[in-house]
Amino acid sequence: MWSNNSATPFLLTGFVDSEAVHHWISIAFFIIYFSILFGNGTLLFLIQNDHSLYQPMYYFLAMLAGTDLGMTLTTMPTVLGVLLLNQRKIAQRACFTQSYFIHTLAIVESGILLAMAYDRFIAIRNPLRYNSILTNSRVMKVGLGVLMRGFVTIIPPILPLYWFPYCRSHVLSYAFCLHQDVMKLACADITFNRVYPVILVALTYFLDALIILFSYTFILKTVMDIASAEERAKALNTCVSHISCVLVFYITVIGLSFIHRFGKHAPHVVHITMSYVHFLFPPFMNPIIYSVKTKQIQRSFIRLFSMHYRS
Structure with a gap:
């Protein structure tokens, strides 16, 4: 039996x-x-240094790249520590802090994808008013709202972790700390910690996905009303990158939720693998999607490469 001591570390688990x-x-x-650091770092560098990318769409893309970097830098050090160095111990407070940032950044990413859907909605439904609606100040307010929602809504379930007594085994199921994994080790009433995340998921992931779906329903209706087939294709092409990122993110969310809900008898390695896919696949794929599907990003990268080649 482990003593209830705040200095007693948790033990992370690999495969x-x-x-x-x-x-x-x-x-x-x-x-x-x-790859994640290089891809998202390159996107941020391009958006910062190419004035042709100083547009709301790319401001939101920069936020997405920054969030993906944050998620990777939060999770991967402990993962590599366990796999490469067998460093399994993590202090309780460090574990709770890591858990806070992991869940916060996941909600922030969902909010950014929603903001990007709003950007595409305005661009296609009200193209003549696009610049007057999505001003720099409004983009900043939307960005701050997305960040505040993520950083504030995660506090209620994480804060109790700091004062819960932990008298059970301190072995966690993953190579990083997740709220649902840590709370199971507490010797206390965790009813609130079980119920609150369910409500939060419904009001963030589910609601965000629903609004994105509705926004694209209206976008598709607008595009279908365009007479020219070429113009329809051009309008839809501006949405392909965002739709791809939305699918990558929410498919992994649904997959992880499905495994946790219905895969209790599945091998433990399936749960672990699905968690890694959820937290690493979107940050890995998002830069690739935007690099392949967005001509402005391609041109900016070519200009950057050409400048370095000439120098």
């Missing part, structure tokens, strides 16, 4: 029964880690 190949697995994770 159970695969410890012998943790070093090999860590190589794949390190490549993914580097």
